[in-house]
Amino acid sequence: MRRPGEWLGRTLAYLWSGWGAVASLLLFLALWDLGNRLYGSFILPSPLEALGALGELLAHGALQQQLLATLFRALAGFAIAVSFGTLLGSIAGLSMTAAMAARPLVTVLLGVPPIAWIVLALLWFGASDGTPIFTVAITTVPMTFAAAMQGARTLDGDLRRMARAFRAGPWLRFTDVYLPHILSYVFPAWITALGMSWKVVVMAELLSTPDGVGAGLAAARINLDTAQTLAWILAVVGTLLVAEYILLEPIKRHLERWRSDEH
Amino acid sequence: MVSAVLSTFGGRVALLFAYGFRPFFLLAAGYAILPILLWSGFLLGWSPPPTEGDPFAWHMHEMVYGLGGAALAGFLLTAVPEFTDCTPVTGRPLAALVACWLAARVAIWTAASIGLWPAAALNLLFLGWLIALVAKPLWTRAAGRHRAFLYGLAAIWVVEAGIFYAWLGGNLEGFQWTTREGLSTAVGLFTILILIAHSRISMVIVNRTLEDLGDTERMYLARPPRRNLAIFAIGLFLVLDVPVPGTTLTGWVALAAMAATLNILNDWHLGRVLRETYVLALYVVLWLIALGFGSIGIECLTGGWLGRGSRHLLSTGAMGLAILAVLTIAGQIHTGRTLADTWSIRASFAAIVLAALTRAVPVWLAPSAYVGIAYGLSGLLWTTGFGLYLITIGPMLLAPRVDGEPG
Numbered sequence: 001m002r003r004p005g006e007w008l009g010r011t012l013a014y015l016w017s018g019w020g021a022v023a024s025l026l027l028f029l030a031l032w033d034l035g036n037r038l039y040g041s042f043i044l045p046s047p048l049e050a051l052g053a054l055g056e057l058l059a060h061g062a063l064q065q066q067l068l069a070t071l072f073r074a075l076a077g078f079a080i081a082v083s084f085g086t087l088l089g090s091i092a093g094l095s096m097t098a099a100m101a102a103r104p105l106v107t108v109l110l111g112v113p114p115i116a117w118i119v120l121a122l123l124w125f126g127a128s129d130g131t132p133i134f135t136v137a138i139t140t141v142p143m144t145f146a147a148a149m150q151g152a153r154t155l156d157g158d159l160r161r162m163a164r165a166f167r168a169g170p171w172l173r174f175t176d177v178y179l180p181h182i183l184s185y186v187f188p189a190w191i192t193a194l195g196m197s198w199k200v201v202v203m204a205e206l207l208s209t210p211d212g213v214g215a216g217l218a219a220a221r222i223n224l225d226t227a228q229t230l231a232w233i234l235a236v237v238g239t240l241l242v243a244e245y246i247l248l249e250p251i252k253r254h255l256e257r258w259r260s261d262e263h
Numbered sequence: 264m265v266s267a268v269l270s271t272f273g274g275r276v277a278l279l280f281a282y283g284f285r286p287f288f289l290l291a292a293g294y295a296i297l298p299i300l301l302w303s304g305f306l307l308g309w310s311p312p313p314t315e316g317d318p319f320a321w322h323m324h325e326m327v328y329g330l331g332g333a334a335l336a337g338f339l340l341t342a343v344p345e346f347t348d349c350t351p352v353t354g355r356p357l358a359a360l361v362a363c364w365l366a367a368r369v370a371i372w373t374a375a376s377i378g379l380w381p382a383a384a385l386n387l388l389f390l391g392w393l394i395a396l397v398a399k400p401l402w403t404r405a406a407g408r409h410r411a412f413l414y415g416l417a418a419i420w421v422v423e424a425g426i427f428y429a430w431l432g433g434n435l436e437g438f439q440w441t442t443r444e445g446l447s448t449a450v451g452l453f454t455i456l457i458l459i460a461h462s463r464i465s466m467v468i469v470n471r472t473l474e475d476l477g478d479t480e481r482m483y484l485a486r487p488p489r490r491n492l493a494i495f496a497i498g499l500f501l502v503l504d505v506p507v508p509g510t511t512l513t514g515w516v517a518l519a520a521m522a523a524t525l526n527i528l529n530d531w532h533l534g535r536v537l538r539e540t541y542v543l544a545l546y547v548v549l550w551l552i553a554l555g556f557g558s559i560g561i562e563c564l565t566g567g568w569l570g571r572g573s574r575h576l577l578s579t580g581a582m583g584l585a586i587l588a589v590l591t592i593a594g595q596i597h598t599g600r601t602l603a604d605t606w607s608i609r610a611s612f613a614a615i616v617l618a619a620l621t622r623a624v625p626v627w628l629a630p631s632a633y634v635g636i637a638y639g640l641s642g643l644l645w646t647t648g649f650g651l652y653l654i655t656i657g658p659m660l661l662a663p664r665v666d667g668e669p670g
Contacts, residue, residue, distance in 0.1 A: 012532075019526035023492060026519035027499075033512040048511055048564065 014253075018245060045227040053231035062216070063235055070212040071239070073129055074201040077136025081193050084137075085144030086186055092145070093152025102149060109142040114200050122208055132204035132212070139200050140193040144186065151185030152178075191248050198240050278663060280354050282670045283340020284597055285660045286361045288590045291333035292657065294368070295583075295649040298325045303642030307635060315374035316430060320442035325371060326578060327449045328386060328423060333364060334586040336393050338460065339412070341593055343397045346463070347404035351670070352396050360396070363389045383427035390420045411494075415456040422449050440505060450578045451501040454552050455494050457585045458527075462490055465545050468592065468602075469531075472539045481533045489530065493523035500556070514563025521557035524549055540604045544588045544612045551580035551619060558623070572626035579645065580619030587615050587648060594656040599666030607655045614648035 029047045036046040045053075057063040092098040117138050121131040155178060163173045205214025213232055220228040279285050301312045302322045314321035344351040352360070367385035374382050394416050401409045426445035462485035469483035496519045503513045531537065531546050555577035562569045591611070595602055622641035625634055664670060 013529070016525075016532065017529050019522045019529070020489065020492065023496060023519045023522035023526055026515050026522055027496065030499075030512055030515035030519065033510075033515055037507075037510075037512060046511060047515065 014250065021245070042226060045230055049227045050230035050234055053225075053227040054234050057216075057228070057231055057235070066211060066213050066216050067235060067239065069209075070201055070205060070214065070236075073132040073205070073212065074136055074197045076129075077133045077201065078140060078194055078197040080133075080137040081140035081144050081197070082190060085141040085193075086148040086190075089145035089148025089186075090152045090182060093149040093155075099149055099153055102145070106142045106146045106149075109138070110146075114139045114203065118204050118207055121204070127208050127210065129209070131208040132201045132214075135204040136197040136200050140196050143189050143193045143196065147186050147189030148182060151182035154185075155181055187252055191244065191252070194243065194248070195240060198236065202236055275661065277354075279661065280357045280361075282597060283352055283357055284337040284593050286357065287333045287337030287340070287364075288594055289653075289657060289660050290361070290364065291330055291337060291586065292590060292649045292652045294325070294330050294333060295586075296646050296653075298322070298329065299642050299645055303639055306638045306642075313372050313375055315379050317442060320426075320430060320446065321371070323443060323446035323450075323578075324426065325368075327446055327453065327582075328390075329368060329371070330586070331449075331453055331582060332367075332386075332389060332393075334590065335416075335456070336360065336364065336389075338589050338593065339393065339397045341597055342460070342463075343400055343409075346409050347400040349400040349404060353670075356396075360389070360392055363392060379427065379431050383431065386427070387420065387423060390416075390423060394420060411459050412456065415452060415459065419449060419452045419456070422452060444505070444508065447574060448501050448504065450574065450582065451497060451504070453582050454555075454577055455497055457548065457581060458490055458494055458497075458524075458552070460589070461545060461548060461585065462487075464589065464592065465542075468541050468545060469533070469536060472542050473533065473536050476536055476539075478534070478536065481536075483533060483536075484530060485527075486530055489523075489527045493520065493527055496520035496523045497556070500559075509563055509567070511564055514560045517556045517560035517563060521553045521560060524553040524556065528553075540609050540612070541588070541592060541602055544584060547612075547616060548581055548585045548588065551576055551584060551616070555581060569627050573623045575622040575641075576619055579622050579641070580616065583615045583619065583645065583648070584612065587611060587652060590652060591656055594660060597664075597670065598659045598662070599664035599668055600659070605655065607651050611648045611651035611655075614644045614651070618642075618644035618648065 032044070032047050035044045036049075041049060054063070092102045114135060117135045118131065121134045121138075125131045125134060159177055159181075160173070163177045168176070201212075202214040202217065205212040206218050207214075209215055213236055217229060217232045220226075220232060279289075298312070305311050305318065311318045312321050340352050340357070343349065363385065367382065367389050370377070370382035370385045394413070397416075398413060401413050422445055425440065426442050426449070429440055429445055430442045465483065466485055473481060473483065496516060500513060500516045500520050503510075503516055507513055527549055528546070531549070536542050537546055555574065558569050558573035558576060562573060591608060592602060618641045621637050621644060625637035
């Protein structure tokens, strides 16, 4: 059991290491601002204008409401991908035959462009929550499936035999031998899948639903409101950045500690 | 009798020029005080300082190139032989360089009657001479690891030429380049030089302090990518500040410079070593650079909300504290001592930090009636800081090394 002080120190150190990322993001804002100076606010509103529009959306409460709707859909699709994709992938990976048979299917599923899935989903689910959730799930399942399959395929036979030799029970073998190994494959895929869900959900919403960030973007497009468009983009990217660096990255570090040291 | 006095005097003089840091650190500390006394008086309503043209340009120039130039000379003439293992500049050549610096000061102070040309010539000569003295070892030795200093020095020289061009009434087509803007650029270039020098000094000071504390687990490492990102952002800011000053574009880059400097602090969070005087002083220098660029960024993005006074976080704060820290550290080590941690040294560091804060912060918050008091207080604190230096370290600069080594 580590002291809470040490935990706090680690957390602060982690948060502080974000300044490098902040610096390069700010340099990107400068580049954006340069674009605004060159092409004018109609083509590319300045970062401050976009932030102002974002503030306005926030003040009206529109932002929180739509973000929640989008978040729900993205996470629902993502949850399906994580649970089904990972589970089925791990099972498939345990059998050489299943893995061989599944590989072309993964390639096919990954090859279908998300926009094609959206059209199908529209036909099947109409303008309901089902369309974005289905699209997210079907585009991200192959990623988690493939990664889990790869993880299960490459399980170290020696380690497995050693665990058996030490009479480790099935549960212990699962949590201490198989799981860390598979997780090291699956986790990066989850992160990629989450990023993908977040992008796909917005695209699906743009074409299908009356609410959500995608619908907000569609409205901004109709009104030729570039600033508001950028505000929505900022909201989407900002949420993703927060999720990635505040939530996923610490989990990833925690899970991968066994790789670097003895903890 | 007379000859005995003369020989003692001669010995003292010879000792003064035994190593570059001795005369230049004394002059720097003295020159930190004198012009600021005059300047604080001017801000509080006395007569303007003796100069030609913009008195603000005089104030800025004498602090940046007068004080900064002396400190830079003392630092380079002492550090470069150590970094590159070359022969130090001592004796007559050193005395001649000191004379050149003094002549440049006299020329500035008398510019109202003799014109600005002598000041321009002598200031550029001094800097150029200094660069010439250190250029070869910095370029060729130590596998060129210290060349970054040379780029910075060259930029500082070019900007000085531009400053005098504007001061003499020259006009760059299309740019609002005045002496003051040039001097702001120079302050930024000094912060870059400080970052470069700072990393080399910190490697020694922080690790030595860790060792003294018995901390064998941790080690301080000044990571180049972090420093280079900060230098890049500051450099980009300085370049943009010339054609598009005060714009949101420049503001974002200034904020990036702040974030990149705060990122350097990641190297520094090593536990209780940060509570030690010298480590803390060097650490605070980085904070002041970050706060300085942060306030400039906010000033640009809000259209002048914080006012230009916040640039004193960089000049009075970062430059002032970095200079005082280098003067204190090198002044002791190169006279054969270990670093003393006395109340007067702590107080001198604290005084400079407070001087910067009282100069920059009240302008943001207080009604203008109180700002005058803040100016006066800031000047007093600054003078106290360097005054304490002259009292505690000053005598060491005039005495032989305690370990009997030459230099």
